[in-house]
Amino acid sequence: MTALLVFEQILNSLQYGLMLFLLAAGLTLVLGIMDMINLAHGSLYMLGAYIAASVYMATGDFVLAVAGAALGMGVVGLLLEFAVVRHLYHRDHLTQVLATFALILIFNELVRIFWGPQPLLMSVPPALSGPIELLPGLYYPTYRLLIIGVGLVLAVGLFWLVNRTRMGMWVRAGASNREMARAMGVDIRILFRILFALGAALAGIAGAFLGPIFAVQVGMGENVLTTLIVAIVIGGIGSIKGAFVGALMVGFVDTAGRAFLPLLFYHLASPDVASNLGPTLASVLIYVLMAVVLFFRPQGLFPVRT
Amino acid sequence: MIRLLPWLFIAFLGVFPLLAPGGGEDFYVSVLTKVMIYSIAATSLNLILGYGGMVSFGHAAYFGSASYALAILMREGIVSPWLLWTVPLILSVILSFFVGAIVLRTKGLYFIMITFAFAQMMYYVAISFKQYGGEDGLKAGRAHLPFLYLDDMAFYYVTLAALILSLGVLRKLLRSRFGLVLQASKENELRTIVLGYNVYSIRLIAFVISGALAGLAGMLMAQHTQFVTPYHLSWHFSGHLIMMVILGGAGRFWGGVLGATVLSGIEELFQNLTIHWQLFVGVFMLAVAFFGQGGLIRFVGGRK
Numbered sequence: 001m002t003a004l005l006v007f008e009q010i011l012n013s014l015q016y017g018l019m020l021f022l023l024a025a026g027l028t029l030v031l032g033i034m035d036m037i038n039l040a041h042g043s044l045y046m047l048g049a050y051i052a053a054s055v056y057m058a059t060g061d062f063v064l065a066v067a068g069a070a071l072g073m074g075v076v077g078l079l080l081e082f083a084v085v086r087h088l089y090h091r092d093h094l095t096q097v098l099a100t101f102a103l104i105l106i107f108n109e110l111v112r113i114f115w116g117p118q119p120l121l122m123s124v125p126p127a128l129s130g131p132i133e134l135l136p137g138l139y140y141p142t143y144r145l146l147i148i149g150v151g152l153v154l155a156v157g158l159f160w161l162v163n164r165t166r167m168g169m170w171v172r173a174g175a176s177n178r179e180m181a182r183a184m185g186v187d188i189r190i191l192f193r194i195l196f197a198l199g200a201a202l203a204g205i206a207g208a209f210l211g212p213i214f215a216v217q218v219g220m221g222e223n224v225l226t227t228l229i230v231a232i233v234i235g236g237i238g239s240i241k242g243a244f245v246g247a248l249m250v251g252f253v254d255t256a257g258r259a260f261l262p263l264l265f266y267h268l269a270s271p272d273v274a275s276n277l278g279p280t281l282a283s284v285l286i287y288v289l290m291a292v293v294l295f296f297r298p299q300g301l302f303p304v305r306t
Numbered sequence: 307m308i309r310l311l312p313w314l315f316i317a318f319l320g321v322f323p324l325l326a327p328g329g330g331e332d333f334y335v336s337v338l339t340k341v342m343i344y345s346i347a348a349t350s351l352n353l354i355l356g357y358g359g360m361v362s363f364g365h366a367a368y369f370g371s372a373s374y375a376l377a378i379l380m381r382e383g384i385v386s387p388w389l390l391w392t393v394p395l396i397l398s399v400i401l402s403f404f405v406g407a408i409v410l411r412t413k414g415l416y417f418i419m420i421t422f423a424f425a426q427m428m429y430y431v432a433i434s435f436k437q438y439g440g441e442d443g444l445k446a447g448r449a450h451l452p453f454l455y456l457d458d459m460a461f462y463y464v465t466l467a468a469l470i471l472s473l474g475v476l477r478k479l480l481r482s483r484f485g486l487v488l489q490a491s492k493e494n495e496l497r498t499i500v501l502g503y504n505v506y507s508i509r510l511i512a513f514v515i516s517g518a519l520a521g522l523a524g525m526l527m528a529q530h531t532q533f534v535t536p537y538h539l540s541w542h543f544s545g546h547l548i549m550m551v552i553l554g555g556a557g558r559f560w561g562g563v564l565g566a567t568v569l570s571g572i573e574e575l576f577q578n579l580t581i582h583w584q585l586f587v588g589v590f591m592l593a594v595a596f597f598g599q600g601g602l603i604r605f606v607g608g609r610k
Contacts, residue, residue: 037415087596093418094361098552099595101545105588113582226426226541229419237415280434287427291408294420298412 004138009259010252015144017251018151022206023224024231024243025158026199032175032238032304034089034192039100040080041203041228042221043107048073048204049211049220050115053122062125069208070201077200081193089192108218119217147209154202155244162240171195175238175304227254230286234293236300245301250286257285312560315567319466323459335462336530341570342465343526346472348550349562350519353476355548356556357485358512359492360410361418364425365547367405368398368517370539371428372524377446377534378438390449394525395518402517406510422541429539443535446528456529465526469563472519476559479515488512489557553594555601564603 056065235246262278554565576583
């Protein structure tokens with residue numbers, strides 16, 4: 001176990017955590033302000049990846065692919081909110097769960113119809129496929145560094161939006177007390193539509209960037225949704241700061257866990273135990289983290305409403 | 307008269323295999339066995355969701371873990387029917403107790419998401435054990451009783467007995483003081499607490515009973531199909547169970563049975579129509595979510 005490996009895993013965690021944050025931010029705001037659970041958020045991510053992959057395969061232009069995914073998902077988000085989601089705000093959680101779960105099935109099948117059941121291959125753009133030398137002897141894939149960069153920029157952008165703009169003020173007001181915010185004149189419905197579309201666009205961007213790393217296939221949304229939910233629960237529903245911290249924690253624990261836990265077991269126990277227990281424990285590490293956090297803080301680390 | 311309909315259904319289930327000419331109708335016996343197993347599972351969820359107000363999105367965990375327990379026991383060479391029939395159930399009870407003890411401290415959105423997360427955790431644990439099938443699943447078998455060899459017909463009746471038992475348990479519970487307080491806690495939690503009832507304990511007990519019944523269903527499923535699949539631990543399956551309960555009528559006695567039967571029928575129907583049947587199931591689910599409050603049982607009448 002070298003310092004190089006540790007550093008590389010830290011960067012990988014940062015990359016994964018930042019992308020999770022892009023997804024978590026959208027979901028937690030929906031949850032926090034409108035008290036609405038949206039299971040289909042993972043599907044928005046999946047759709048974004050598919051759009052980006054298609055644009056990239058058609059034009060070879062990666063920037064265009066990302067922009068296409070962002071814009072496309074923004075539009076899809078607006079349409080979805082108008083057609084389906086806005087009817088769910090005043091319904092109970094059970095109905096929301098059922099309806100958004102139904103949306104997942106629908107989206108999955110629609111993707112299968114339009115793009116076929118085979119996964120799409122999206123390769124890292126050639127210009128970005130080489131490694132960059134960060135420090136003497138320390139190489140890191142350029143593409144992942146780009147993701148970290150974009151993630152940080154978007155994160156800063158979101159923070160600025162939520163904390164330094166009028167709209168952000170409305171968002172925070174709505175998250176902490178929706179009725180009062182409405183009474184004070186905030187048009188929650190329009191705000192919400194914009195937020196939902198923004199969340200969808202962010203999900204699309206995350207999908208576009210992660211497409212070359214993970215496979216672009218039906219069901220990729222569900223895998224990420226589980227991790228997202230853990231991140232949001234840890235961070236505290238409704239809080240962007242919570243989503244950020246939660247996503248980074250989950251990113252770190254998951255990446256580092258998968259990389260180092262099997263190694264740890266290999267040193268401590270016999271090889272068969274290590275090869276079985278190691279990966280198993282690594283895959284559930286984030287749930288253990290969630291359980292631990294909830295034990296001390298049942299509402300997450302940074303709850304918006306106490 | 308309408309009140310007798312569900313009982314007629316049970317009677318129908320009782321005589322169907324005897325009426326059906328042997329041989330060609332095996333398929334239907336198998337389908338009905340599956341429907342009965344899902345009915346048990348949906349009824350168990352109905353107890354906590356419909357009557358208790360706990361939206362558990364992780365119910366598949368108790369179903370699937372019992373299935374896996376059975377398959378793993380068989381894989382390890384255990385053949386004693388005493389062990390095979392009881393260990394998976396005990397496992398479900400223990401699991402639902404520990405998970406329930408933790409998750410029942412939360413409520414609302416958190417409860418939904420945490421039950422979801424715990425079930426997913428078990429899903430990932432199950433698929434990570436390569437020697438127990440990983441993502442492909444694991445072969446199981448029938449746990450033949452010393453006095454009864456479980457061919458398809460015998461197994462059908464064992465399942466029917468289990469279904470009647472589950473419904474009996476539900477009825478007994480609902481009419482007891484325990485059941486009344488459980489329903490009260492759904493209607494007005496604060497008031498129930500103020501009246502002096504320990505709502506947490508009552509909910510936990512209900513959660514464990516529900517988990518045990520789900521485990522019973524899971525164990526039966528593993529024996530029925532002689533195969534276990536991680537799907538039965540997934541949140542997809544949890545979502546399906548919720549769908550069954552809502553479709554049939556949450557908080558209605560026959561809601562689980564009705565929902566399981568109708569949903570299974572609808573899925574069979576769509577599967578025969580098109581390869582993209584999941585789209586139609588999704589649309590159907592959306593429609594039920596928006597318009598189906600009260601469940602199909604509204605049209606049939608009957609009591610709670």
